Amino acid sequence: MDNLQKCQANYTALTPLTFLMRAAACYANRTSVIHEGTRFTWAQTYERCRRLAFSLRALNIARNDVVSVLAPNIPAMYEMHFAVPMAGAVLNTINTRLDAKNIATILRHSEAKVFFVDYEYVSKAKEALRLLMDDNNNNNLKKGVPKPTNQPHSTTFSLPLVIVIDDINTPTRIRLGELEYEQMVHHGNPNYFPEGIQDEWTPIALNYTSGTTSEPKGVVYSHRGAYLSTLSLILGWEMGSEPVYLWTLPMFHCNGWTFTWGVAARGGTNVCLRTTAARDIYRNIVVHNVTHMCCAPIVFNIILEAKQSERIDIKVINGKRKSPVEILTGGAPPPASLLEQIESLGFHVTHAYGLTEATGPALVCEWKKEWNMLPKKEQAQLKARQGVSVLTMADVDVKNLETMESVARDGRTMGEIVLKGSGIMMGYFKDHKASSKAFGKNGDWFKTGDVGVIHPDGYLEIKDRSKDVxxxxxxxxxxxxxxxxxxxxxxxxxxxxxxxxxxxxxxxxxxxxxxxxxxxxxxxxxxxxxxxxxxxxxxxxxxxxxxxxxxxxxxxxxxxxxxxxxxxxxxxxxxxxxxxxxxxxxxxxxxxxxxxxxxxxxxxxxxxxxxxxxx
Amino acid sequence: MDNLQKCQANYTALTPLTFLMRAAACYANRTSVIHEGTRFTWAQTYERCRRLAFSLRALNIARNDVVSVLAPNIPAMYEMHFAVPMAGAVLNTINTRLDAKNIATILRHSEAKVFFVDYEYVSKAKEALRLLMDDNNNNNLKKGVPKPTNQPHSTTFSLPLVIVIDDINTPTRIRLGELEYEQMVHHGNPNYFPEGIQDEWTPIALNYTSGTTSEPKGVVYSHRGAYLSTLSLILGWEMGSEPVYLWTLPMFHCNGWTFTWGVAARGGTNVCLRTTAARDIYRNIVVHNVTHMCCAPIVFNIILEAKQSERIDIKVINGKRKSPVEILTGGAPPPASLLEQIESLGFHVTHAYGLTEATGPALVCEWKKEWNMLPKKEQAQLKARQGVSVLTMADVDVKNLETMESVARDGRTMGEIVLKGSGIMMGYFKDHKASSKAFGKNGDWFKTGDVGVIHPDGYLEIKDRSKDVxxxxxxxxxxxxxxxxxxxxxxxxxxxxxxxxxxxxxxxxxxxxxxxxxxxxxxxxxxxxxxxxxxxxxxxxxxxxxxxxxxxxxxxxxxxxxxxxxxxxxxxxxxxxxxxxxxxxxxxxxxxxxxxxxxxxxxxxxxxxxxxxxx
Missing domain, CATH: 3.30.300.30 (ANL, C-terminal domain)
Structure with a gap:
């Protein structure tokens, strides 16, 4: 049977881009993106992405070029998750909370060709570009190269081309250079259909880790990895069709834990949020009948500490009782009392664990029906565990740090958490040493650096970072x-x-x-x-x-x-x-x-x- | 970024075998399989499969050898969906309703090395083997080869080794040769852990189409295709965790539309059924609190035409109101009145379309919430459509039979339904001509031979088989x-x-x-x-x-x-x-x-x- 040949019909590259194509075909008129007064359908989102991809190509963006973005959770940020890889390029979303110096470091390391900047971050971006230029000048002076002119794009250094994203609802006219996002979309060819991805082992995204102890590292995802991780997250969270997803998690966090692509896969609606103010969260949940949201635990505090005037009862919408809003959270397991408070408001919390290198959540604390009978406190303890591997993760284990043998499943013996699967990053960009260290000399496991135990029921619980023990x-x-x-x-x-x-x-x-x-x-x-x-x-x-x-x-x-x-x-x-x-x-x-x-x-x-x- | 290397940690072959490994790790003590008095947990099922794989290896089963099975929906049939590929072999489940002549044709064409036979089908299997031997003898006489002895396994012809599957609940002692399934499991090494699948483009199953007009064709699935199709079906049907799945669809139909693997992926419980008598269906639904089942439309009639004494109210279990049992059905769209009748009993029906070559359902009629407001008759009409592509199907289209251009999305213009995606078969076994015809000379689309239209909302509806127009x-x-x-x-x-x-x-x-x-x-x-x-x-x-x-x-x-x-x-x-x-x-x-x-x-x-x- 080995002579049966792969062809385009039976072996198509796995890529999240198919989710958008499919959404445009199957859910053409369903609302894809909402941001205050702006609304698009899936047919429109697909067209806008194709137009933008065309415009990027027209700027000579080539395969594997990096396109960086500094923006909050706005429609443009969402669209670029498809448009940039459609153009063959690699999306690099930058944490908006980084300072200019860190941003400059990322732009230099990633060799970004284009830099999209939301109008609110123009001054920070300007500062980062200035730092880059100064650096270049200093380097050139050292090398005896003449000082470049003030024209950033005419220097011999490859400073990225800057494109400002103006506010789509109320344009500010703030610019940094001549190009603007909506114009790029507008001038793109609506009949442009980019050729498909040929090889699923092609980079789609480059995400820099925050680097608590060292220089940030550039984590590269493949189309295959992004695709499979997206399926895993939808499955692990049991996100059904027609979700209404509120963007309380930054899209720059592991591409919104893959839900940038996942909402398209489910034909859902993205409710964009520029800020996570309590008022905006409550209002958007009620106005758009939100079903799902991801967030860091701090958002629980924002919700709970809202002023009375900011709060709206989300349990009843239009006089009808509404199912709880599903929240997927990572990081610090919420204590029982906090859980009880947040769930009493009309939310239901699921706890996950992951890391940038695993394309977001790698484990989800899948709820077991039998736990519903337990006291709330015990439920919170169970929910606080990191859980079981997501479905497309091939294997997860906890190994003795020295022998690399699996630890006993007794909930007590600690070891290092190791992962294996096609959702794990391709490696660190331009950092062979760090990649080798993460994958070990056999390349058989990705070592998370986190220390955990496995409980007798197979659920994993994190005890610490290796270096924090x-x-x-x-x-x-x-x-x-x-x-x-x-x-x-x-x-x-x-x-x-x-x-x-x-x-x-x-x-x-x-x-x-x-x-x-x-x-x-x-x-x-x-x-x-x-x-x-x-x-x-x-x-x-x-x-x-x-x-x-x-x-x-x-x-x-x-x-x-x-x-x-x-x-x-x-x-x-x-x-x-x-x-x-x-x-x-x-x-x-x-x-x-x-x-x-x-x-x-x-x-x-x-x-x-x-x-x-x-x- | 192209120099980032694949390694075992970040590029693992996609194979349904990981679903079983994961179920054994994450849901070790949850019930995996129930068949009357027999019950296994996922830890046990995994061990039984490893033992059986060991025993198959001990019989010199090698990579890509075919293992055929003639059995109803019993635990052994389920286990072989994992154990046979674990041994590196290819599973060939044979339709139990075929006659001896057809079975002999399949055994010969597939060159089966091992033939598992449920005790109820021993006489039919014996007849098929006799036909094979006669054929061999005739061929040999023609070629002047001496007539073989009566010992089937000592002939120079490669007749398969026969292993009977006795009833696991009440053994009958019926045999055909010396080997029996439970003994194979019993004698297998519980500490055997087969090496993983290295290449996901490796055959996992061989399913013969029924061939209404010609010799049956052997459809080959890869591990990759089976894996992705399984994910699609769970997603398309929104099958959540802990399903209790009733086997009213034969596992020999496209490997139970992939739910053999899918129930493991979801950590669910398989409720096996030897027959689909009304009494057994009602009883098992109530006793095991069944949540999901797939079936051909005939099962609706079995359910509806049950005698009063065979019926049990499935809407209330242990005094508690129960969610409807989800039914996924293919084939003839159920008319409105039938739908209403079956749903009034406590079922909820979803309609799918597929074919053996697409690893089962390729389209699912995804329900839209807005349709809930329509009159029942209109709902039935919408539900009767074949729907939208499952998620891992890369593309579906309806093309003009002559120009191969896409038809207008007007719900009227007919064309041939074509599919593309990694869930499409590897090809037809030993039938290059048929494979080439199905994939066309460019190999860019799989041509279903079905004629359909696309409605303006993107939903596809089948109008006919090409040859039936x-x-x-x-x-x-x-x-x-x-x-x-x-x-x-x-x-x-x-x-x-x-x-x-x-x-x-x-x-x-x-x-x-x-x-x-x-x-x-x-x-x-x-x-x-x-x-x-x-x-x-x-x-x-x-x-x-x-x-x-x-x-x-x-x-x-x-x-x-x-x-x-x-x-x-x-x-x-x-x-x-x-x-x-x-x-x-x-x-x-x-x-x-x-x-x-x-x-x-x-x-x-x-x-x-x-x-x-x-x-």
């Missing part, structure tokens, strides 16, 4: 386990536990904590009456003694990366300083995080994402 | 359209319309009809008072005149293939005879179909599958 007197302490307890304390808002050097035990846990404001809701930011001793006593009551933090430091806010992850490496430095200086004051000054005040525009200035989550 | 005075008449009207007549049970030669118009429609018994339920089989003139008048009232059958013949039962498809080619022969002999009696003798009386054991002795369905 604290080894005290030879015992492994999961920092996440200690943090989880701290999060259960009614006054704790944020918690992070790191290793602190110790002369006898090698390392001991050191906790950093920020507190909730007092119940009287006073806006005072002064640290109140909770003491280090009280927190330690609380831990002693609930943890084995060797796991109890020896030191607890209070902060107004913990230091975070631009994606809202707590920067443990900074805390580790601080913990070392405490030891050296015997500094025992229980309050440290607010450590400002890298997030600029402006970045609130993009939402999430306060994410409670544990280090365990790298989505 | 009647061309009368230059007008194309869809035989299916006339048949659909006939089926709506309250007294018509079965209907088939074929071309009858006509001196003036070239062809005219000739209808063959069998009638429902009178309402008084008399068991008399004599044709009653409905006349040809009445049927013609009914057609005239509801059809354009050129489409009205000139002749209507009544039969007790229409001739059918072993899979229950009406044999139009026989009717065509009869229609020609009518013209030649001017035979105008309105009743013809019952034409016995190929189904033997024994085959009722396997269910469906009376399928109303229109020629339009080739699932």
């Amino acid at each position: 604290i080894i005290s007197g030879g015992e492994n302490i999961s920092s996440v386990e200690v943090e989880s307890l701290l999060y259960k304390h009614p006054r704790v808002l944020e918690a992070a536990v790191v290793a602190m050097p110790h002369p006898r035990w090698g390392e001991t846990p050191c906790a950093f904590v920020s507190l909730r404001k007092n119940n009287n809701n006073s806006s005072s930011s002064k640290i109140d009456d909770v003491t280090e001793a009280e927190i330690i006593a609380y831990c002693r009551k609930n943890l084995p003694h060797f796991m109890v933090p020896k030191v607890v430091k209070f902060m107004e806010e913990l230091p975070k990366t631009s994606t809202g992850k707590i920067q443990k490496f900074e805390l580790r430095v601080m913990a070392k300083v405490f030891v050296q200086t015997k500094n025992n004051t229980t309050t440290v000054n607010k450590k400002s995080c890298q997030v600029s005040q402006n970045s609130i525009v993009g939402g999430y200035n306060n994410e409670q994402v544990l280090a365990a989550s790298r989505l | 009647i061309i009368s005075g230059g007008e194309n008449i869809s035989s299916v359209e006339v048949e659909s009207l006939l089926y709506k007549h309250p007294r018509v049970l079965e209907a088939a319309v074929v071309a009858m030669p006509h001196p003036r118009w070239g062809e005219t429609p000739c209808a063959f009809v069998s009638l429902r018994k009178n309402n008084n339920n008399s068991s008399s089989s004599k044709i009653d008072d409905v006349t040809e003139a009445e049927i013609i008048a009914y057609c005239r009232k509801n059809l354009p005149h050129f489409m009205v059958p000139k002749v209507v013949k009544f039969m007790e039962e229409l001739p059918k293939t072993s899979t229950g498809k009406i044999q139009k080619f026989e009717l065509r022969v009869m229609a020609k005879v009518f013209v030649q002999t001017k035979n105008n009696t309105t009743t013809v003798n019952k034409k016995s179909c190929q189904v033997s009386q024994n085959s009722i054991v396997g269910g469906y002795n009376n399928e109303q599958v229109l020629a339009a369905s080739r699932l």
